[in-house]
Amino acid sequence: MDNFGFTEISILISAVLIFMSILFGIIRLVKGPETVDRVVAVDLLTIVTIALIALLAHLAERFIYLDVALVYGLLSFLGVLAVARYLEKGI
Amino acid sequence: MELPVLTLVTIVLCIGILVGGLLAVMLESHVAAIISAGLCSLFASVVYVALAAPDVAMTEASIGSGLSTMIFLYALRKTRSGEDS
Numbered sequence: 001m002d003n004f005g006f007t008e009i010s011i012l013i014s015a016v017l018i019f020m021s022i023l024f025g026i027i028r029l030v031k032g033p034e035t036v037d038r039v040v041a042v043d044l045l046t047i048v049t050i051a052l053i054a055l056l057a058h059l060a061e062r063f064i065y066l067d068v069a070l071v072y073g074l075l076s077f078l079g080v081l082a083v084a085r086y087l088e089k090g091i
Numbered sequence: 092m093e094l095p096v097l098t099l100v101t102i103v104l105c106i107g108i109l110v111g112g113l114l115a116v117m118l119e120s121h122v123a124a125i126i127s128a129g130l131c132s133l134f135a136s137v138v139y140v141a142l143a144a145p146d147v148a149m150t151e152a153s154i155g156s157g158l159s160t161m162i163f164l165y166a167l168r169k170t171r172s173g174e175d176s
Contacts, residue, residue, distance in 0.1 A: 011096070012096070015096050015099065015100075022107065026110050029127070029130065030114065035120050035126075038123045042129065042133075045130060045133065046133060049137055053137060056100065056140055059096060059097070065140055067145065067149065068136070068152065071149050071153055072136075072152050075156060075157035076156075078157055079156060079157050079160050079161070083122065083126060083160070086164045086168060
């Protein structure tokens with residue numbers, strides 16, 4: 001790898017940003033005093049994870065991985081909705 | 092692509108799985124423990140994608156992270172029908 005092109009530099013920057021987001025989300029998940037903070041932290045981690053799966057799909061050049069990200073986007077919504085309905089005593 | 096992105100992905104996700112499992116064991120609030128178990132399953136799914144098994148990852152995402160959390164919450168609602176932690 002003599003010359004880094006624009007694609008490699010942008011992939012590296014996005015990977016570093018995704019990892020920083022994951023670390024900050026884990027810190028909020030550990031420190032969060034209330035349950036609501038942990039719910040929001042898990043929602044953040046799910047969205048960052050969707051971006052990470054898309055990055056892995058580009059990195060491995062297999063675009064079947066994007067289906068996993070699609071299923072993820074649907075189910076994270078349902079999971080957070082179920083927790084929210086539980087917290088207001090609904091379900 | 093000679094970037095060490097895949098090793099970094101695996102290390103960070105394994106740290107996430109460890110933190111999720113420890114929080115699921117050690118937290119006192121039941122809802123937070125259920126959410127932490129779902130997070131552990133979520134990171135395990137991404138590790139499956141990194142290990143080139145997208146069908147296993149899709150099943151883990153749909154059952155482990157989605158359905159399991161909802162069933163745990165439903166059981167918690169059924170068994171502890173009054174107070175909330």
